[in-house]
Amino acid sequence: MKVAIVHPSLALKGGAENVVVWLATGLRSRGHAVTLFTAEFDGRLWPAEHLRGLDIAVLKTKTRFMNSTLLTFVRLGRMLRKALAGFDVVNCHNWPSNLWVARARRWSRAFPRVVWYCEEPNRKIHWERTNRHLAHYVAHANDARYNAHLRHDVERERRTASRSRSRRRKRARDIRWDVASAAMMDKVLVNSRFSQESVEKVYGITPSVCYLGIPLAGKEPVAAKGDYFCVVSPLTRKKNVHNVIEAMNILVNQRKLDGVRLKIVGDGPERAAIEGLAAQYGLGDRVAFLGFVSDAQVVRTYQAARLTVYVPIDEPFGLVPLESMACGTPVVASDHGGPLDSVVANETGLHVNPFDPEAIADAIQALFCDEARLRAMGASGARWVRERFTLEGFLDRFEQMALRS
Numbered sequence: 001m002k003v004a005i006v007h008p009s010l011a012l013k014g015g016a017e018n019v020v021v022w023l024a025t026g027l028r029s030r031g032h033a034v035t036l037f038t039a040e041f042d043g044r045l046w047p048a049e050h051l052r053g054l055d056i057a058v059l060k061t062k063t064r065f066m067n068s069t070l071l072t073f074v075r076l077g078r079m080l081r082k083a084l085a086g087f088d089v090v091n092c093h094n095w096p097s098n099l100w101v102a103r104a105r106r107w108s109r110a111f112p113r114v115v116w117y118c119e120e121p122n123r124k125i126h127w128e129r130t131n132r133h134l135a136h137y138v139a140h141a142n143d144a145r146y147n148a149h150l151r152h153d154v155e156r157e158r159r160t161a162s163r164s165r166s167r168r169r170k171r172a173r174d175i176r177w178d179v180a181s182a183a184m185m186d187k188v189l190v191n192s193r194f195s196q197e198s199v200e201k202v203y204g205i206t207p208s209v210c211y212l213g214i215p216l217a218g219k220e221p222v223a224a225k226g227d228y229f230c231v232v233s234p235l236t237r238k239k240n241v242h243n244v245i246e247a248m249n250i251l252v253n254q255r256k257l258d259g260v261r262l263k264i265v266g267d268g269p270e271r272a273a274i275e276g277l278a279a280q281y282g283l284g285d286r287v288a289f290l291g292f293v294s295d296a297q298v299v300r301t302y303q304a305a306r307l308t309v310y311v312p313i314d315e316p317f318g319l320v321p322l323e324s325m326a327c328g329t330p331v332v333a334s335d336h337g338g339p340l341d342s343v344v345a346n347e348t349g350l351h352v353n354p355f356d357p358e359a360i361a362d363a364i365q366a367l368f369c370d371e372a373r374l375r376a377m378g379a380s381g382a383r384w385v386r387e388r389f390t391l392e393g394f395l396d397r398f399e400q401m402a403l404r405s
Contacts, residue, residue: 001032001033001088001089001403002032002033002035002086002087002088002089003027003032003033003034003035003087003088003089003090003091003403004034004035004037004083004084004087004089004090004091004112005020005023005024005034005035005036005037005091005092005093006037006038006080006090006091006092006093006097006100006101007020007036007037007038007092007093007094007097008038008039008040008093008094008095008096008097009038009039009040009041010036010038010040010041010042010045010046010056011040011041011042011045012042012045013045013046014234015317015318015319016093016094016119018319019093019119019212019319020036020093021046021050021051022214022215022391022394023091023394023395023398024036024054025050025051025053025054026391026392026394026395027395027398027399028053028054030395030399032403033055034054034055035054035055035056035057035087036054036055036056036057037057037059037080037083038056038057038058038059039058039059039076040058041056041058043056057083059076059079059080060079073096073099073100073103073177074103076100076103076104077100077102077103077104077106077107078104078107079104080100080101080103080104081104081105081107081108081111084101084104084111084112085108085110087112088112088113088403089112089113089114089115089402089403090111090112090113090114090115091114091115091116091117091402092114092115092116092117093116093117093119094119095121095122095178096122098116098118098178098181098182098185099177099178099181101114101116101181101184102180102181102184102185105184106184113186113187114184114185114186114187115185115186115187115188115189115401115402116182116185116187116188116189117189117190117191117210117398117402118188118189118190118195118199118207119190119191119195119316119317120190120195120198120316121178121198121199121202121203122174122178125171125174125175125178126175126178126198126202127157129198129201129202130198130202130314130316131154131157131238131313131314132314133313133314133336133337134150134153134154134238134313134314135154137150137355138150138151138154141355146243146246146355146356146357147242147243147355149237149240149242149270149273150237150238150240150313150355152237153237153238178202179202179203179204182203182205187207187208187401187402188203188205188207188208189207189208189209189210189398189401189402190207190208190209190210190316191209191210191211191212191316191317191338192209192211192316192317192337192338192340192341192342193209193340193341194314194315194316194317194336194337194338194340194341195207195209195316195317195338196209198316208401210394210397210398210401210402211341211388211389211393211394211397212317212319212322212389212394213322213389213390213391213392213393213394213395214319214322214323214326214385214389214390214391215391216326216385216386216390216391218296218299219299219302219303219323219326219327220303220327220328221303221327221328221329221378221379221382222303222304222327222328224304225304225305225306225374226261226304226305226306227259227260227261227306228260228261228262228263228288228304228305228306229260229261229262229263229305229306229307229308229309229364229368230262230263230264230265230301230302230305230307230308230309230324230329231244231262231263231264231265231266231308231309231310232265232266232298232301232302232308232310232320232323232324233264233265233266233310233312233320234266234267234268235264235266235267235268235269235270235271235274236268236269236270237270238312238313238314238315239268239270239312240311240312240313240334240354241264241270241274242270242273242274242277243311243354243355243356243357243360244262244264244309244311244360245274245277245278245281245283245287246277246357246360247309247357247358247360247361247364248260248262248278248281248283248286248287248361249281249283249357250357250358250361251361251364251365252281252283252286253281253282255361255365257365257368257369260286260364260368261286261287261288262283262286262287262288263287263288263290263301263305264287264288264289264290265290265291265292265293265297265298265301266290266291266292267291267292271289274289275289298323299323299327302323302324302326302327302329303327303328303329305324305329306329306367306368306374307329307330307331307332307349307364307367307368307374308320308321308324308329308330308331308332309331309332309333309360309364310324310331310332310333310334310339311332311333311334311352311354311360312334312337312354313334313337313354313355314336314337315334315337315338315339316337316338317337317338317341317342318337318338318339318342321333321339321342321343321349322342322385322389324381325342325343325348325349325378325381325382325384325385326381326382326385326386327382328378328379328381328382329378329381330348330349330350330367330374330377330378330381331343331348331349331350331381332349332350332352332360332363332364332367333349333350333351333352334351334352334354335351335352335353335354336354339351342389344380344384347377347380347381347384348377348380348381348384349377349381350363350366350367
């Protein structure tokens with residue numbers, strides 16, 4: 001089968017970008033002819049073996065006109081209308097690729113079957129619905145000790161959305177285009193029940209859940225565990241690493257828990273603020289900021305950690321719990337969003353209220369100091385991932401839902 005995969009950018013490497021490359025290479029290995037269409041591409045980010053046999057088409061988005069979103073979409077739609085002729089299935093990922101493909105389809109009498117893998121609706125234009133737990137918390141919370149970083153995010157979104165009449169018009173236009181694009185899809189797939197609910201609220205349609213999977217090579221559990229727990233995450237506000245530092249302060253300075261350490265893998269705009277919070281609490285010798293590290297070092301960090309803490313707000317899915325459990329390391333995860341699907345409470349990890357550092361500290365302490373429970377949960381997590389969330393399993397589900405149905 002001839003398959004086109006459309007993604008806005010492969011000039012960065014992250015969860016969504018990894019999924020697109022894994023999907024493309026996996027389908028190629030199963031005998032499908034796969035072409036990746038993207039507006040940005042940096043081949044240095046991807047191992048050569050991942051891209052071997054793939055056709056990669058870079059769409060030129062610049063025009064001689066002034067900076068115009070509409071003209072850019074028109075240009076991309078025309079380019080894709082011609083480029084996608086002869087394909088059997090078009091799979092678009094992530095906004096605005098759904099808009100590009102929808103516009104291309106509007107102008108074509110004969111067009112391939114279109115399947116949209118919507119990891120989540122665009123957060124900037126649908127933020128009240130995609131960030132519904134965050135918005136509810138800010139509206140009803142009365143504890144001012146914590147979560148200033150999250151309150152700031154909501155206030156900024158509200159200010160941005162209502163700053164001027166032109167901004168309000170632009171947002172209304174973007175919502176109109178986005179909702180209209182959903183009607184042009186033959187099928188919509190999502191990565192979790194949380195994303196399914198978001199899509200239902202935004203677009204008024206019920207998509208099918210097609211759970212992601214990860215490659216397992218090199219992620220085998222190890223017996224030796226270190227004296228730390230870990231966080232693997234971009235350092236942004238909604239990833240909520242601030243509250244992990246708050247929990248660490250509770251464990252070290254209030255409960256006097258000996259020997260507990262934290263390693264943080266990742267970087268981002270909130271790193272300085274998070275480092276400042278750790279310094280404020282005197283945690284400099286207990287918290288290590290590793291920044292960006294190689295994929296192999298990330299795996300080693302998971303393998304030697306006693307547990308992984310992953311408490312983002314309104315996360316649509318998140319690969320971190322899968323990667324951690326595959327390495328035999330249980331997860332303390334948010335009690336809403338994608339982690340409800342990936343982490344089995346009291347079997348492969350614990351669910352906690354991510355807005356409550358006390359609850360996060362309770363869960364860390366309960367696992368960190370219980371060797372038998374750590375081993376049992378680690379073994380259960382490794383089995384769970386191998387049974388439900390392998391890359392091959394994801395490819396099986398995608399083929400069945402997108403290519404055969």
